Amino acid sequence: MIDIHCHLLPGVDDGSKSWEMTRAMLRVAAGDGITHIVCTPHANDSYPYDRVEHLGRVAEAQAMAGEWPQLLLGCDFHLSYDNIQDALAHPRRYTVGSTPYLLIEFSDFGVAPGVLESVHRLIGAGMRPIITHPERNATLGKNHEMVLRLVELGCFVQVTASALTGYWGDGVRLSTEQLFKRRLVHVLASDAHDPERRAPRLAAARDAAAKLTDGATAMALVEDNPRAVIEGRPLPYLPDPARAGA
Ligand SMILES: [Fe+2]
Incomplete structure (x- = not known):
């Protein structure tokens, strides 16, 4: 399985706090059957994003991991004005590896006006946004019409693995199940801290997703689609979203 959202690198954000913790996370991931991890440090007001520095830490973490899991660099890209301007000027500064895929995190405090326009501009500049954990967002978690509009605009949706297995409570789990019903989920990722x-676990969520859908779809969410993301290919599993009430 492939995990495209993981705060594995130590001391760069609110994820891993030390190399020891990073080592433990690598062990957990490998034991869960994860073969590839995209390290995704935050880029927001609290945590500036330095690609070169992060790449150095990815190389150190890879040396620690050995051959597996294989590590890449991405970003947990906060959708702020400054970030958008910088990404438009440097379209590969925040993406997964050298691919066009960009993980986008919406503010926890809601979705600002003009968001669709911002996302549209990022797509126009060649990026392929993956909206992270809408099920945990104050606005998107309750407004799946907005999620649908983002998907229709060309975005993909990443749901948190542990949302499906209940870690975030019943409200978030139910929102996740609704997103599945509306066929608005493209990738499951751990967002491990x-x-x-x-x-960094995906196996239990994959099994939960298989119960909601079927085994092949669940595998697409943890294997086929995330592999396409890290290889920069179009996603092979693209569900046709259900309209409201359908
Ligand atoms: Fe994250």
């Missing part, structure tokens, strides 16, 4: 509570 540590080796225990928010750990």
Whole structure:
């Protein structure tokens, strides 16, 4: 399985706090059957994003991991005015590896007006946005019509693995199940921050997704689609979203 959203690198954001913690996260991921991890440090007001520095840490983490899991660099890209301007000027500064895929995190405090326009501009500049954890967002979690509009605009949707297995509570789990019903989920990822509570695991969520859909779809969410992301190819599993009430 391939995890495209993981705060594995130590000391760069609110994820891993030390190399020891990173080592433990690598062990958990490997034990869960994860073969590739995209390291996705935050880029926001609290955590500036330095691609060169992060790449150095990815190389160190890879040396620690050995051959597996294989590591790449991405970004948990906060959708702020400054970030958008910088990404438009440097379209590969924040994407997954050298691909056009860009993980986009919306503000926890809601979705600002003009968001669709901003996302449209990023797509126009050649990026392929993947909206992270709408099920945990104050606005998107309740407004799946907005999620649908983002998908129709050309975005993909990444749901948190642990949202499906109940870590975030019933409200978030139900929102996740609704997103599945509306066929608005393209990738499951861990969004891991540590080796225990928010750990890099996908197997339990894959099994939960298989119950909601079927085995092949669940595998597409943790294997086929995320592999296409890290290889910069079009996603092979592209569900046709269900309209409201359908
Ligand atoms: Fe994250």
